[in-house]
Amino acid sequence: MTAITIPRPGASEFALRAFANEAGKGLRLMWRRRAITITAVLLNGFMYLMIQFFIGGGHLVLPVLALTLPALFAYVSAATAALQGSGGITEEVNGGTLEQSHLSPARPVLLIAGRLAALAVEGLVPAAVLALAFGLGYRPHWVIRPDALVPLALIVADALGYGLLMTALTLRVASIGAVVHVFNMAVMFFGGMFIPITLFPHGVEIVARFVPTALGVEALNTTLAGRGLSAAWSDGSLPWLLVHVAGLAALAWGTYLYTLRRARREGGLSPR
């Protein structure tokens, strides 16, 4: 009898493959639903214009558009991550395939990292398309410098933290999907897509700063106004943004691990 030894991948190679498989799955699903994604991009653009119309009293006020456009980018990233993350995990729970993915020897961190990578792309593509379309179409007076990339990256991280938190809650709270729409409306309203959060009454402004992406939009507006990262640091928006991103990521990750462990224990990885 001849024994054939199959070469086993190393730990890092295996981790990379597990990550890539999970991310690839999300991206393939996105590609399959591209017609929905494209329609949603167009509708989001139209909705933003209509909101601007209302704020402008029947016409577009370009300085307001310049102040709120970063929030459109943030909202689309966050809303897509939350809706698609929650919808995706609901589909896997209902279809019974979430249990299968957890039969893998890969650690949950790899699976969720792959899922988040796909959500990041899924949110960033429509957000970037909309920001570019409005940016090129209306040419707001922005000072675009490399330092704007810092709050931009932190906005994406914050949006993903929010998406992960909603995904985690989906494992625990009955029909969270419908509530995600309300949370998304809160991100839209208190995140700066109607007016910059600094114009809210003081008490509301403090609450709004806890809303995902709100601080990121504030810091991004500061850099796009040409005042640089140092201004965002000294007015407190950048340090608080860093705290918010880290805090939300820790909360989301902790909630995800907790709900996953509980779902495993109580048989909640498949429909009950």
Next chain:
Amino acid sequence: MTSFLTALGNEIRKGLLFAWSERLQIVMELPFFTLFILLLGPMLGAGHQIAAGHLTWTLSSRRISLLLLAFLPANFFYFQAVKLFWRLLGEVQAGTIEQVYLSPLPSWLVAAAGRLIAAIIETLILIAVSYGLVSAFVTLHFHWTAAALLPIALLVITGVGYSLIIAGMTLLWKRIQLLQETFLMLVMIFAVSALPLITVPGWFAGLGRIFPATSAVASLYGVMLGHRGVTALWGTGGLVWVIITAAAYLTIGLGAFRLGERITRTRGTLGAY
């Protein structure tokens, strides 16, 4: 007939049980919706103030009353359509959607009726509590009259039609939550456009009339704030247009649901396996 009524009763009961299981969510939604109505008022039409870097936060009784009026259909549409979408999607994904066809009821009635009563109750609770919370900050002036029930009834029919369109799309394309969310926002925006809050261009008003809640909200405005009757025939809030909107959305909804159903049954993709 008895089996028909039993099946219908069971679906309504199921819808109410779902609504009860989601009571915590309604509690979470209340403070947000109240704050939303209160804060939105001063923002509308304040573009130049915002551009100048300040905004006067004065709560106008008339403006907040108007916004609350536009908020009623938005809530009903949210409870009817959004929750129907997630429930239907869950049944598609779990494979239990096919059991709908064991019922003696028409499938569209099973889909829509199960949510309708629950949606009406949820909307009433939310509106009553929101009304109470908002009126703690600002005096609201509504002319309460039974005549308002006519546009409300037509709004409910329109909402059923709208939710059936969403249901048909769900059967066909499954995960349409991104579209669902944006559609809902547009329904809300154009419902507000029916009210005399800001001056909108003709094309904007014309476009608004196509959206499901606009004409019913205009009619509600006439009867509850404008001290007019509901029997005036023409114009955005005119009875003719409100009836046409309700009839058109119900007809299109039924058609969309049946079409989505037929395509998915032909393809064998009613459930997702």
